[in-house]
Amino acid sequence: MRSAPADRRQAAADVTAAAEWTAGVPILAVRDLSVAYRTRRGDVLAVDNVSFDLAGGEFLGVVGESGCGKSTLLFAVAQLLVPPAEVTGGTVTFKGTELTGRTERQLAPIRWKELSVVMQSAMNALNPVKTIGAQFADAMHAHGVADKRQIGERSAQVLRMVGIDPIHLGSYPHQLSGGMRQRSMIAMALLFTPDLVIMDEPTSALDVVAQRSLMVQIKELQQQLGFAVIFVTHDMSLVSHFSDRLLVMYAGQVAELGATRDVFDTPRHPYSRGLLEAFPSIRGPKVPLTGIPGSPPDLARLPAGCRFAPRCPLVADTCRDQAIGLFRVDDVLVRCVNYSNGVVVGD
Ligand SMILES: Nc1ncnc2c1ncn2[C@@H]1O[C@H](COP(=O)(O)OP(=O)(O)O)[C@@H](O)[C@H]1O
Ligand SMILES: [Mg+2]
Numbered sequence: 001m002r003s004a005p006a007d008r009r010q011a012a013a014d015v016t017a018a019a020e021w022t023a024g025v026p027i028l029a030v031r032d033l034s035v036a037y038r039t040r041r042g043d044v045l046a047v048d049n050v051s052f053d054l055a056g057g058e059f060l061g062v063v064g065e066s067g068c069g070k071s072t073l074l075f076a077v078a079q080l081l082v083p084p085a086e087v088t089g090g091t092v093t094f095k096g097t098e099l100t101g102r103t104e105r106q107l108a109p110i111r112w113k114e115l116s117v118v119m120q121s122a123m124n125a126l127n128p129v130k131t132i133g134a135q136f137a138d139a140m141h142a143h144g145v146a147d148k149r150q151i152g153e154r155s156a157q158v159l160r161m162v163g164i165d166p167i168h169l170g171s172y173p174h175q176l177s178g179g180m181r182q183r184s185m186i187a188m189a190l191l192f193t194p195d196l197v198i199m200d201e202p203t204s205a206l207d208v209v210a211q212r213s214l215m216v217q218i219k220e221l222q223q224q225l226g227f228a229v230i231f232v233t234h235d236m237s238l239v240s241h242f243s244d245r246l247l248v249m250y251a252g253q254v255a256e257l258g259a260t261r262d263v264f265d266t267p268r269h270p271y272s273r274g275l276l277e278a279f280p281s282i283r284g285p286k287v288p289l290t291g292i293p294g295s296p297p298d299l300a301r302l303p304a305g306c307r308f309a310p311r312c313p314l315v316a317d318t319c320r321d322q323a324i325g326l327f328r329v330d331d332v333l334v335r336c337v338n339y340s341n342g343v344v345v346g347d
Pocket of ligand 2: 070071
């Protein structure tokens with residue numbers, strides 16, 4: 001293990017490296033990232049060889065059914081995994097700094113300040129016995145801001161950004177509606193004007209109207225402040241109105257990745273098509289996955305061949321023979337043998 005002074009030197013060097021990051025280079029580069037949960041039943045391969053880049057200010061939607069590895073992917077990117085989860089391969093490079101394998105102390109200067117996370121359970125992530133203002137102050141203290149006036153001003157500012165009257169800095173979480181609690185969490189993630197905000201289903205506990213208005217607000221903030229977003233949701237139709245690119249995830253793998261326009265208007269992977277049929281309209285009632293019978297596979301007992309084959313309406317014999325690579329079709333990556341005349345770009 002590194003000594004504390006060495007850790008601090010490394011952390012300082014990281015901050016410098018981050019400051020030297022320049023436009024044109026992806027803000028985030030994820031390469032061949034794999035994560036396994038080490039369980040008594042064996043390894044659960046929740047993320048399997050996932051690669052993607054994110055440009056500064058870009059909005060990436062990550063979509064897929066529950067259990068496909070979306071949250072695990074986000075946790076791995078943010079370096080928040082805890083045992084039994086383990087990164088088994090690949091790298092995560094943020095603003096030129098390799099994050100995988102770093103200690104908490106090394107990550108501290110980056111987390112919150114440059115890269116912040118709004119978790120799936122954010123509605124309940126607030127401390128029930130502390131006011132919103134006290135929780136914002138704690139976050140700022142933890143990152144070296146001690147000036148009371150500065151803390152007060154910044155806290156009020158970020159609350160206003162998400163459309164909440166700063167008077168609620170004095171409110172306890174239970175005094176706010178679900179939507180306001182969720183927006184408070186987003187405000188907290190913006191305290192340090194990060195370059196990347198990672199959001200895991202931040203709207204899923206809200207009703208359809210509140211979901212939509214929160215999405216609009218996130219998009220406005222993103223455009224105004226310029227941060228990049230990775231937004232995880234099982235609702236492909238909702239996020240497609242706001243994302244620049246879509247990453248469709250199935251059984252721990254990239255099923256399809258491309259510009260939202262391409263993936264949403266012309267979904268190529270049968271799974272992407274199924275997901276869209278599942279959410280016929282942004283305001284319409286949500287129906288179960290009528291387009292796709294069955295459920296995602298057990299990630300500890302993966303089928304041979306295409307992981308989607310057992311549920312695929314277009315399944316052919318060749319699909320079950322061997323693992324399917326990612327093929328490039330125009331500017332879209334698709335993991336489906338129907339596109340095997342395209343260029344193979346990965347496994
Ligand atoms: N703590 C855990 N222990 C073992 N397996 C887990 C654990 N958490 C998640 N998993 C496995 O990882 C898979 C992916 O989970 P997750 O990343 O939460 O998916 P999603 O966010 O897409 O719903 C799950 O199907 C589950 O099998
Ligand atoms: Mg999840």
